[in-house]
Amino acid sequence: MTGLKTRIIKLLRGRHNSVRYRFYILPREWLIYLFCFRLIGRSWLEFYAWRMNRSAEQSGHKPVPxxxxxxxxxxxxxxxxxxxxxxxxxxxxxxxxxxxxxxxxxxxxxxxxxxxxxxxxxxxxxxxxxxxxxxxxxxxxxxxxxxxxxxxxxxxxxxxxxxxxxxxxxxxxxxxxxxxxxxxxxxxxxxxxxxxxxxxxxxxxxxxxxxxxxxxxxxxxxxxxxxxxxxxxxxxxxxxxxxxxxxxxxxxxxxxxx
Ligand SMILES: C[S@@+](CC[C@H](N)C(=O)[O-])C[C@H]1O[C@@H](n2cnc3c(N)ncnc32)[C@H](O)[C@@H]1O
Known part of the structure; x- marks a missing residue:
């Protein structure tokens, strides 16, 4: 049973790190990029800068390891x-x-x-x-x-x-x-x-x-x-x-x- 579960998870994960990443985080990022940036004429660079800024803020500017x-x-x-x-x-x-x-x-x-x-x-x-x-x-x-x-x-x-x-x-x-x-x-x-x-x-x-x-x-x-x-x-x-x-x-x- 555990072997089957592992195989299903592996299949669902595909080339990604996790099932959550593949089916939630990644589609959500694409939706934000397309609707909050591209559709209103904002560039890839603006999206990526926003993404990097958000991640730095969310981490509370933790010291770099x-x-x-x-x-x-x-x-x-x-x-x-x-x-x-x-x-x-x-x-x-x-x-x-x-x-x-x-x-x-x-x-x-x-x-x-x-x-x-x-x-x-x-x-x-x-x-x-x-x-x-x-x-x-x-x-x-x-x-x-x-x-x-x-x-x-x-x-x-x-x-x-x-x-x-x-x-x-x-x-x-x-x-x-x-x-x-x-x-x-x-x-x-x-x-x-x-x-x-x-x-x-x-x-x-x-x-x-x-x-x-x-x-x-x-x-x-x-x-x-x-x-x-x-x-x-x-x-x-x-x-x-x-x-x-x-x-x-x-x-x-x-x-x-x-
Ligand atoms: C993977 S990090 C590498 C950072 C650094 N070079 C290092 O080796 O630690 C990529 C960095 O490139 C920046 N970046 C991405 N696209 C860029 C662009 N078009 N112009 C300047 N910086 C950019 C990102 O904000 C991010 O800080």
């Missing part, structure tokens, strides 16, 4: 292995709780770290984490973004851009808007590293509501058609990660977005 923060030391080591030096300027795109930032900020010159996110509440938690880790106020910048056009970053120039576990929360049009606008904030020597889990079986898949899986060829095409050279960056999997890291640089001939 040490283990989760310490796991980001690998991001920092990876970027250093890719040539990041203290005088470089880095953009941490979708910085979340700033767990990569807490390692980057003490290493970099003052104000050379800029963390951006669409969720103001996450940035509030980030500032709290920075205080808990004794980072000096004013030695880093946190900026809330209102769109993928990066208007809030006008006037900045970056040598490195890092996006850890962010791009797969973005639909293709948003990735394109972001990549296109990033060009005005970088130079021919700048490097952009992002992590990426390619779609299984080689076809685009949207899993849950917030996870967009692109096949490698499709992601490469998006990046190349926006004016970047695309290559996988070595050294990431050696950190025991199951996803991949990609390195983008401006394609030959494109300088300052032109």
């Amino acid at each position: 040490d283990g989760y923060v310490d796991d980001a030391r690998g991001h920092f080591e990876f970027l250093k292995a890719k040539g990041l030096l203290p005088h470089h300027h880095i953009l941490d795109y979708g910085c979340g709780f700033m767990r990569t930032g807490v390692f980057l900020v003490p290493y970099l010159n003052d104000k050379h770290y800029v963390g951006v996110d669409i969720s103001g509440q996450r940035l509030k938690s980030a500032a709290e984490l920075a205080r808990a880790r004794n980072l000096q106020d004013g030695s880093y910048k946190l900026i809330e973004l209102s769109s993928c056009r990066l208007d809030e970053l006008d006037g900045h120039q970056f040598d490195y851009i890092w996006a850890g576990s962010v791009i797969h929360h973005m639909p293709e049009p948003d990735i394109r808007i972001f990549l296109s606008n990033l060009k005005r904030l970088i130079s021919g020597d700048s490097q952009f590293f992002f992590t990426f889990t390619p779609a299984e079986e080689g076809r685009y898949e949207r899993r849950r509501i917030k996870d967009f899986y692109y096949p490698v060829d499709e992601m490469r095409k998006i990046c190349e058609s926006e004016g970047y050279q695309f290559e996988f960056a070595d050294g990431w999997e050696q950190l025991g990660r199951s996803d991949h890291a990609v390195r983008l640089v401006l394609a030959d001939g494109i300088v300052n977005g032109k």
